[in-house]
Amino acid sequence: MRPGLAGLLAASAAYSRACGAAPAQHELLRYDVDLEALPDLFGSPGLAGATAAAWLDTLRRAHPAAAEELAALSAALLRASPSEPLFELPALAVGMSLYPLLNIAAKNTTDARPSACTSALARMGGGRVLHGRSLDYEPRDPLALGSVVLDFRLRGEVAYRCLHPLPYGTALQWFTCVRPGAFSLSVNARSQGSWTEHNTSFPELLRRLEGSLLLGEVAEVAMATESYAAALAVLASAPAVSSNYFILAGAGGEGAVVTRFGNTSSADVWALGSSPAVSNGQPPWMRVQTNVDHWVSFTTGDYATHRRQRAIDELSAIGAEALDRDAFMRVYLTDSARPGSENRTRPEDTGVLLGLWAVATVILDPAAPFEAKPDPRYWRVWAESPTIGPPPAPSADASVALV
Numbered sequence: 406m407r408p409g410l411a412g413l414l415a416a417s418a419a420y421s422r423a424c425g426a427a428p429a430q431h432e433l434l435r436y437d438v439d440l441e442a443l444p445d446l447f448g449s450p451g452l453a454g455a456t457a458a459a460w461l462d463t464l465r466r467a468h469p470a471a472a473e474e475l476a477a478l479s480a481a482l483l484r485a486s487p488s489e490p491l492f493e494l495p496a497l498a499v500g501m502s503l504y505p506l507l508n509i510a511a512k513n514t515t516d517a518r519p520s521a522c523t524s525a526l527a528r529m530g531g532g533r534v535l536h537g538r539s540l541d542y543e544p545r546d547p548l549a550l551g552s553v554v555l556d557f558r559l560r561g562e563v564a565y566r567c568l569h570p571l572p573y574g575t576a577l578q579w580f581t582c583v584r585p586g587a588f589s590l591s592v593n594a595r596s597q598g599s600w601t602e603h604n605t606s607f608p609e610l611l612r613r614l615e616g617s618l619l620l621g622e623v624a625e626v627a628m629a630t631e632s633y634a635a636a637l638a639v640l641a642s643a644p645a646v647s648s649n650y651f652i653l654a655g656a657g658g659e660g661a662v663v664t665r666f667g668n669t670s671s672a673d674v675w676a677l678g679s680s681p682a683v684s685n686g687q688p689p690w691m692r693v694q695t696n697v698d699h700w701v702s703f704t705t706g707d708y709a710t711h712r713r714q715r716a717i718d719e720l721s722a723i724g725a726e727a728l729d730r731d732a733f734m735r736v737y738l739t740d741s742a743r744p745g746s747e748n749r750t751r752p753e754d755t756g757v758l759l760g761l762w763a764v765a766t767v768i769l770d771p772a773a774p775f776e777a778k779p780d781p782r783y784w785r786v787w788a789e790s791p792t793i794g795p796p797p798a799p800s801a802d803a804s805v806a807l808v
Contacts, residue, residue: 431786457495471576505647524652526660530726536654536769538591541762580624589769593650602667617644656772708752715756741794
């Protein structure tokens with residue numbers, strides 16, 4: 406079992422607020438984790454109970470470490486609220502597994518309240534790659550309150566550091582991690598596009614679960630490697646239950662977006678510099694990934710295309726030569742609607758990067774040496790939901806036509 410999670414849950418309640426850029430930031434709590442010590446959906450109550458039991462049984466059989474961690478979390482929650490049925494282990498297992506479960510619905514139920522993570526890779530003038538990440542998910546407030554920094558140690562030394570929202574088990578985490586001197590990794594939801602697990606039956610999803618890895622397990626295996634190349638090989642080839650985007654930056658100036666398909670086998674790898682010219686609307690030094698496939702054009706108006714275009718526009722305005730961590734963070738602090746996108750509610754995508762569901766914003770530099778404490782300028786957990794401002798006046802030389 407992964408140690409200390411029950412204690413970490415209790416500790417998360419002791420968060421205090423700290424003043425910072427708007428909105429206010431949570432104080433960053435950091436913990437050590439010793440890697441050598443680790444080990445038809447919504448129907449009647451009866452059907453819901455059977456679904457939860459079947460899911461938990463499959464997790465126990467195929468993913469025992471994930472089930473054991475969920476059991477520890479359930480026990481800690483029930484000690485605090487013994488009469489809460491949602492804290493029982495089967496219900497908690499389903500609640501923490503909603504991403505792969507909801508994506509099998511005939512109509513994608515995540516469309517109504519979409520995730521809004523934005524990851525970006527940018528190669529600066531000197532060849533060094535920065536990795537930006539906005540973690541946006543719901544329920545925003547408890548996820549932010551329960552987000553801590555974990556330093557995973559091996560033989561006494563820090564192997565890698567992750568932002569870890571405690572309400573989600575490790576196997577179902579949206580990883581935001583850096584292995585100093587090697588690579589950094591973030592995971593975005595892929596709820597749209599072809600070859601997702603949409604319309605898969607529940608029995609088929611359970612069958613896939615037997616021989617495949619959950620999104621956090623794929624990321625966990627990648628983080629255990631020691632090089633960018635090894636991590637990329639894992640992310641592109643490990644059998645995955647659900648469709649995801651894995652965004653990877655290397656300390657040697659490498660970077661790629663890996664699109665995984667819910668059929669457990671296929672992958673698309675889109676690397677920095679994969680084309681000397683513009684690729685899918687992005688220059689070779691930049692790769693911005695939201696929650697839509699990179700080959701889906703901005704002109705389609707699909708969900709997350711306007712947020713992606715806003716990041717492309719802001720980074721392009723700075724340029725590779727002038728980019729640094731502070732400038733990258735300013736891009737991620739964009740809290741106003743994109744001109745021409747402010748009325749987009751179907752889908753809800755106004756081009757805001759610091760959106761209503763923002764849990765945390767992190768700028769990673771995999772080439773940088775390890776820091777004993779995460780720098781709060783670049784590791785920000787938001788204490789409250791951001792406020793969205795009106796769009797700035799359109800510039801006369803806007804390079805992208807408004808739709």
